[in-house]
Amino acid sequence: MRQRPQLAWTVLFYVPVAILAAASIFGVRHYTRLLDAEIATGQRTLGVAGRISAYGEQIGKSILLIEKSVRLKRPATTAVYELQVAADRLDQIINAFNEGSETVSPDGVRFMLEAVTDEKALASLTQMNVIWVGMKTRADAVVLTAGPKKQNSEAIPFTEASLSEASDFVTAQQVFLAEQTLAFGRRLEELAKHRVIALEGPRGILIGVAAVLLLALPGAYVFNRVLRARNASARLAAELGASQAKLESQSLALSTAKAETDHIMETVQEGLFLIDANGIIGDYHSRELTAILRQDKIAGRNLLQILERLLSEKMFTFTKEYFALLFDSRRREKSVLQVNPLTDIEVNFPNPSGGFINRYLGFSFRRIVENGAVARVFVAVRDVTTQVELEKKLRDSERHKDRQLDILLGIVHVAPEELESFVKLVEGELDTINETLRAEHFAATGGQGDALRQRLQTVFRSVHNLKGNAAALQLTTFQKAADAFESKLNELLNRPQLTGDDFLSVVVAQAGLRADLGDLMELRGKLVGLRQPVAAAGVAPDQGAALASPAAQIGAGLRQLVADAARDLDKVTTVNIDDYALHTVAADRPALVRDVLIQLARNSVSHSIEPAPVRLAGGKPGVATLSVRGLPRTEDGLVGLAFRDDGAGLDLAAIRARAESAGLISPNANPSPADIARCIFAPGFSTAAQPGAHAGRGMGMDIIKTKVVDEAGGAIEIHCTPGEFCEFHLYFPAATA
Amino acid sequence: MKLLIVDDSLIMRRAIERSAGRSRFSEIHTATNGLLAVEMFARHRPDVVTMDITMPDMDGLSAIDLILKQNPAANILVVSALADKGTAIEAVKRGALGFLLKPVTAESVHNAIENILSD
Numbered sequence: 001m002r003q004r005p006q007l008a009w010t011v012l013f014y015v016p017v018a019i020l021a022a023a024s025i026f027g028v029r030h031y032t033r034l035l036d037a038e039i040a041t042g043q044r045t046l047g048v049a050g051r052i053s054a055y056g057e058q059i060g061k062s063i064l065l066i067e068k069s070v071r072l073k074r075p076a077t078t079a080v081y082e083l084q085v086a087a088d089r090l091d092q093i094i095n096a097f098n099e100g101s102e103t104v105s106p107d108g109v110r111f112m113l114e115a116v117t118d119e120k121a122l123a124s125l126t127q128m129n130v131i132w133v134g135m136k137t138r139a140d141a142v143v144l145t146a147g148p149k150k151q152n153s154e155a156i157p158f159t160e161a162s163l164s165e166a167s168d169f170v171t172a173q174q175v176f177l178a179e180q181t182l183a184f185g186r187r188l189e190e191l192a193k194h195r196v197i198a199l200e201g202p203r204g205i206l207i208g209v210a211a212v213l214l215l216a217l218p219g220a221y222v223f224n225r226v227l228r229a230r231n232a233s234a235r236l237a238a239e240l241g242a243s244q245a246k247l248e249s250q251s252l253a254l255s256t257a258k259a260e261t262d263h264i265m266e267t268v269q270e271g272l273f274l275i276d277a278n279g280i281i282g283d284y285h286s287r288e289l290t291a292i293l294r295q296d297k298i299a300g301r302n303l304l305q306i307l308e309r310l311l312s313e314k315m316f317t318f319t320k321e322y323f324a325l326l327f328d329s330r331r332r333e334k335s336v337l338q339v340n341p342l343t344d345i346e347v348n349f350p351n352p353s354g355g356f357i358n359r360y361l362g363f364s365f366r367r368i369v370e371n372g373a374v375a376r377v378f379v380a381v382r383d384v385t386t387q388v389e390l391e392k393k394l395r396d397s398e399r400h401k402d403r404q405l406d407i408l409l410g411i412v413h414v415a416p417e418e419l420e421s422f423v424k425l426v427e428g429e430l431d432t433i434n435e436t437l438r439a440e441h442f443a444a445t446g447g448q449g450d451a452l453r454q455r456l457q458t459v460f461r462s463v464h465n466l467k468g469n470a471a472a473l474q475l476t477t478f479q480k481a482a483d484a485f486e487s488k489l490n491e492l493l494n495r496p497q498l499t500g501d502d503f504l505s506v507v508v509a510q511a512g513l514r515a516d517l518g519d520l521m522e523l524r525g526k527l528v529g530l531r532q533p534v535a536a537a538g539v540a541p542d543q544g545a546a547l548a549s550p551a552a553q554i555g556a557g558l559r560q561l562v563a564d565a566a567r568d569l570d571k572v573t574t575v576n577i578d579d580y581a582l583h584t585v586a587a588d589r590p591a592l593v594r595d596v597l598i599q600l601a602r603n604s605v606s607h608s609i610e611p612a613p614v615r616l617a618g619g620k621p622g623v624a625t626l627s628v629r630g631l632p633r634t635e636d637g638l639v640g641l642a643f644r645d646d647g648a649g650l651d652l653a654a655i656r657a658r659a660e661s662a663g664l665i666s667p668n669a670n671p672s673p674a675d676i677a678r679c680i681f682a683p684g685f686s687t688a689a690q691p692g693a694h695a696g697r698g699m700g701m702d703i704i705k706t707k708v709v710d711e712a713g714g715a716i717e718i719h720c721t722p723g724e725f726c727e728f729h730l731y732f733p734a735a736t737a
Numbered sequence: 738m739k740l741l742i743v744d745d746s747l748i749m750r751r752a753i754e755r756s757a758g759r760s761r762f763s764e765i766h767t768a769t770n771g772l773l774a775v776e777m778f779a780r781h782r783p784d785v786v787t788m789d790i791t792m793p794d795m796d797g798l799s800a801i802d803l804i805l806k807q808n809p810a811a812n813i814l815v816v817s818a819l820a821d822k823g824t825a826i827e828a829v830k831r832g833a834l835g836f837l838l839k840p841v842t843a844e845s846v847h848n849a850i851e852n853i854l855s856d
Binding site: 314315317318321322324325331332334335336338339341 | 822823825826827828829830832833834835836852
């Protein structure tokens with residue numbers, strides 16, 4: 001770019017100008033030479049012309065001398081010679097001017113004399129020729145006369161007189177010749193001057209041109225330099241302008257980018273920021289961060305300190321360790337990101353109006369590595385509460401579905417009538433629990449510890465009864481739920497202090513049971529539709545009748561329960577039931593009889609019956625026997641059933657110890673075995689070391705006594721020989737006709 | 738490629754063995770506790786180790802330390818039933834390259850091993 005104008009200038013200007021200047025100088029030199037030659041020739045010509053009058057004078061002088069010598073008769077040899085030379089020279093000169101020929105100038109230089117062409121000069125020359133002819137004739141004659149004699153000469157020798165005449169003539173003519181010579185010379189001078197002027201003109205022009213051209217070179221160079229300098233500065237200015245424009249556009253792009261980033265940071269629904277190795281938050285973060293962390297000024301604060309207030313102590317410890325890992329470049333980022341403990345972390349923000357606001361936050365991290373070290377960590381945080389809650393709902397719904405399936409699988413083998421009575425039982429017990437837990441009762445009792453404990457006992461009885469019935473029907477879902485409920489109640493009962501708040505979990509558990517019941521009823525409804533076609537397809541009618549009999553149902557349930565419990569507890573038991581007796585007693589009060597027998601059977605298997613090896617060691621049959629038989633009608637008109645097991649029976653020593661610690665018997669008293677045995681009917685009494693699904697917690701007997709004696713108006717007797725057997729006699733009022 | 742599976746449960750060892758696949762590994766060794774794992778690592782120099790955490794005699798975290806002492810570049814994938822976030826962090830802190838929570842699927846084991854071997 002920068003070379004091209006210079007090259008153009010060189011080619012288009014400097015070279016031609018230099019050539020022209022050289023040509024002009026050459027021309028000047030040429031003209032100067034011509035001029036010098038012209039001046040020299042002119043001066044020589046003038047010199048030659050000037051000789052004309054001089055020779056004319058010489059001729060006149062010589063003739064005078066010759067005439068004088070002739071007159072005095074003296075030899076005139078020198079004069080004749082001089083005359084001859086002068087005449088020859090003059091003749092040559094005049095001829096040269098006439099015709100042009102090589103001549104010798106007065107200073108001895110031979111040069112070419114041009115023939116005269118100018119009119120005025122010619123006029124003078126003609127005059128001179130005329131004069132010269134006259135003079136020459138006389139001079140020749142004088143020479144001939146006075147000079148040595150020549151052979152064959154045509155000239156006529158002069159006489160003295162004619163010599164004198166010649167002398168006079170020449171003398172006279174000599175003056176004319178001189179005049180003419182003068183005029184001629186002037187003219188020649190004039191002509192020479194003109195020629196010089198004619199040469200000087202172009203030479204002057206050429207000198208001017210050369211001078212101009214020679215001046216033009218440095219001038220143009222300087223001009224060019226100036227121009228280039230101006231161009232350069234203009235270019236520089238333009239470049240400066242361009243770079244400034246570029247800078248401006250760059251800064252515009254930057255500010256646009258900054259504005260865009262700002263927009264993103266203003267609107268993004270995530271908290272975005274950087275932290276350094278100390279956990280200090282960078283100056284630039286998204287606006288949402290303040291909303292998510294519920295803090296106004298976040299830049300420059302320590303993320304760990306912010307989290308310390310929001311997280312549990314354990315989570316905060318993990319978080320500290322995790323931050324150390326994030327900045328530990330020896331550990332791969334991929335591995336570290338896998339164990340992020342803050343993916344959906346529960347945080348508790350203090351609520352301005354009291355209490356806490358519970359949210360879930362999801363943090364994600366990315367390392368920013370500079371020079372091989374983790375310089376900063378990019379953090380994105382989102383409020384994932386909705387997501388976590390949805391997931392929880394989904395899990396709950398899955399669990400609910402599983403539970404429904406469990407319930408369904410549990411009830412398919414249960415006869416509709418049994419199921420019906422189970423539903424009624426659960427409903428009844430739940431109503432009892434609900435009634436017990438009603439708020440106004442708490443208000444009425446003033447929330448005192450003992451009153452609360454009593455309510456818990458009532459709830460416990462209901463739950464325990466429910467559990468027993470569920471076990472009898474193999475409704476494991478209910479059995480487990482009731483067992484968990486019992487554990488909770490047990491835990492509450494063992495607390496030294498009870499408050500109304502402690503009942504919250506009881507209410508929740510009760511609600512859970514009610515939900516399960518709702519599911520069961522719904523599924524039962526669906527099953528009815530399913531079963532009918534099966535029945536229509538021809539199920540044996542006597543089987544249906546057997547299932548319809550309460551006694552048969554109770555018997556089947558009892559056998560099932562004992563079989564399950566014995567299997568779980570690694571015991572072997574057979575069950576003998578007097579169906580007729582059972583039918584007689586249970587027909588009017590199937591639920592009561594069923595509940596009581598279930599409870600007794602559970603207690604027997606759990607506590608009374610020994611494992612087979614123990615039985616064998618004690619001389620008993622390995623297989624234990626549970627039996628239900630009828631009792632004779634009493635005088636009071638009560639009908640009775642005997643429930644017997646041939647297990648170890650009641651452990652009176654253990655019962656006494658427990659009764660003493662529960663304050664039922666004074667340590668100093670001397671109670672009869674019957675008195676000790678009666679203690680098992682006390683509310684909350686238990687001798688089981690490890691309560692479990694099958695183990696009664698001692699509440700069973702309590703329920704039995706309440707139901708049989710207090711509610712039904714019956715009676716209970718215990719007949720027991722420790723180590724051999726245990727028999728409960730249950731009496732109920734006979735059915736009214 | 739050689740794989741060492743460390744887990745005290747036979748079912749888990751079988752599950753990981755099936756998931757990891759014979760195609761990638763020409764040799765698969767197993768160990769039932771941390772002590773045996775360290776011994777097996779020294780003997781067979783496996784390319785990948787899957788490590789249970791809760792095991793008798795020596796737990797997985799201690800085994801990780803001893804194995805990395807033998808070879809700091811050992812590729813260890815922790816496969817644990819402990820959902821405790823602290824255990825996962827501790828494992829990575831000690832130098833495990835991956836953490837997989839039980840129960841595992843063929844896909845999760847495969848992906849975790851690929852992930853460990855990817856760089």
